[in-house]
Amino acid sequence: MEFALAEEHQMLKDLVNRFVQNELMPLEKIVLEREAAGQGAILSEAERVTLDNKASALGLWGLDAPQDVGGADLPTVALIGVYEELGTTITPYTLAPDSPNLRMLMATVTEEQREEYLKPYAQGKMTSAIGISEPAAGADPAAMKTQAVREGDHWVINGRKIWVSRAAEADFTILMAVTDKTAGARGGISAFLIDKGTPGFNIVRKIPMIGGAYTYEIALEDCRLPASKLLGKLGQGFAPMQLRLTTRRVQMGAWCVGLARRALDMICDYAPQRRTFGAPLSERQTIQWWAADAATRIHACRLMTYDAAWKIDQGRDVRSEASMIKVFGTEMAWETIDQAMQTFGAMGMTKEMPLQLMASKVRTMRIYEGPSEIHRWVVARNLLRSRR
Numbered sequence: 001m002e003f004a005l006a007e008e009h010q011m012l013k014d015l016v017n018r019f020v021q022n023e024l025m026p027l028e029k030i031v032l033e034r035e036a037a038g039q040g041a042i043l044s045e046a047e048r049v050t051l052d053n054k055a056s057a058l059g060l061w062g063l064d065a066p067q068d069v070g071g072a073d074l075p076t077v078a079l080i081g082v083y084e085e086l087g088t089t090i091t092p093y094t095l096a097p098d099s100p101n102l103r104m105l106m107a108t109v110t111e112e113q114r115e116e117y118l119k120p121y122a123q124g125k126m127t128s129a130i131g132i133s134e135p136a137a138g139a140d141p142a143a144m145k146t147q148a149v150r151e152g153d154h155w156v157i158n159g160r161k162i163w164v165s166r167a168a169e170a171d172f173t174i175l176m177a178v179t180d181k182t183a184g185a186r187g188g189i190s191a192f193l194i195d196k197g198t199p200g201f202n203i204v205r206k207i208p209m210i211g212g213a214y215t216y217e218i219a220l221e222d223c224r225l226p227a228s229k230l231l232g233k234l235g236q237g238f239a240p241m242q243l244r245l246t247t248r249r250v251q252m253g254a255w256c257v258g259l260a261r262r263a264l265d266m267i268c269d270y271a272p273q274r275r276t277f278g279a280p281l282s283e284r285q286t287i288q289w290w291a292a293d294a295a296t297r298i299h300a301c302r303l304m305t306y307d308a309a310w311k312i313d314q315g316r317d318v319r320s321e322a323s324m325i326k327v328f329g330t331e332m333a334w335e336t337i338d339q340a341m342q343t344f345g346a347m348g349m350t351k352e353m354p355l356q357l358m359a360s361k362v363r364t365m366r367i368y369e370g371p372s373e374i375h376r377w378v379v380a381r382n383l384l385r386s387r388r
Helices: 007-036 045-057 076-086 099-108 111-122 238-270 285-313 319-349 355-365 372-386
Strands: 128-131 147-151 154-164 172-178 189-195 201-208 214-226
Touching: 007 045, 007 076, 007 355, 076 238, 076 285, 099 111, 099 128, 099 172, 099 238, 128 154, 147 172, 154 172, 154 189, 154 201, 189 214, 189 238, 238 285, 238 319, 238 355, 285 319, 319 355, 319 372
Parallel strands: 128 172
Antiparallel strands: 147 154, 154 214, 172 189, 201 214
């Protein structure tokens, strides 16, 4: 059992670290200023294009995409180090393509869809969104109401989706809909590809979220799609959707390691400088225990995440591990960031520091892709079921 990254994967992690330090960290000040001014924690189009060009030139493009569509086809283990480094900054930037939707496409596309969607997506020429949650159906896909009905050579979709990131900007949206009401989640849900600008795909509102982020609510009103826009097999959309969710949950574990690592570094850098009642904060047992406990939990989360990544690369089912990581990682990072804010006192409450955006990022992670309570239930259900 090897507990070190392969040399080439460590070199990739180091390269991403330099990209974060040289390109993303310098943009944090302006991102913080925009968020404080109510503009959102965003990058301008020019800033994003510049970053895309630099990342592409460094070879940080399509890292886990198939080679036959221009990707590097790297294993999941290699990507964990990449995500950890990206997690250390609050500059909102993703190396194209976003892995969860990529994995779902890789598992489902036809040859026609491979050329039309997967290939340009893998090459960073297209962006995507995914519509799963509904106003009355969040963590429970069996409660999904959005329905797709076959009419000749077309599908007609009606319903509503909410909390959809990038819906207004994405070139296409992967949308989940009920195609068989009697079959439920295990045979009645299908996935569809909806191009930007398709009639009947209506952006109802832009929803401001904590941390300067935005999501969207979508209304589908007689949204007519060619039969070729069905993604994967009819009624079999649940399993690829779970593949996508598992990919994101493991990715979130690495992000949380990066976020917590930065918060711990901030504690360790600041505590020796700040004196209270004649002694540095670093000499206070509370601070010492916070640092020790944070380092321990970061180490544990990193190992959990690499373990799940290795199992993914072996073709194993890691849904239980992904649920454990989702709960442990987000709660670990939340507590570590909160302790960093406490260490900095009033300064930790300002919008001049990245801590408040780090905290908001982790707080939303405790909700999306399934809240902690659902994941605890999933882990417990699997454990208790295995004893029967």
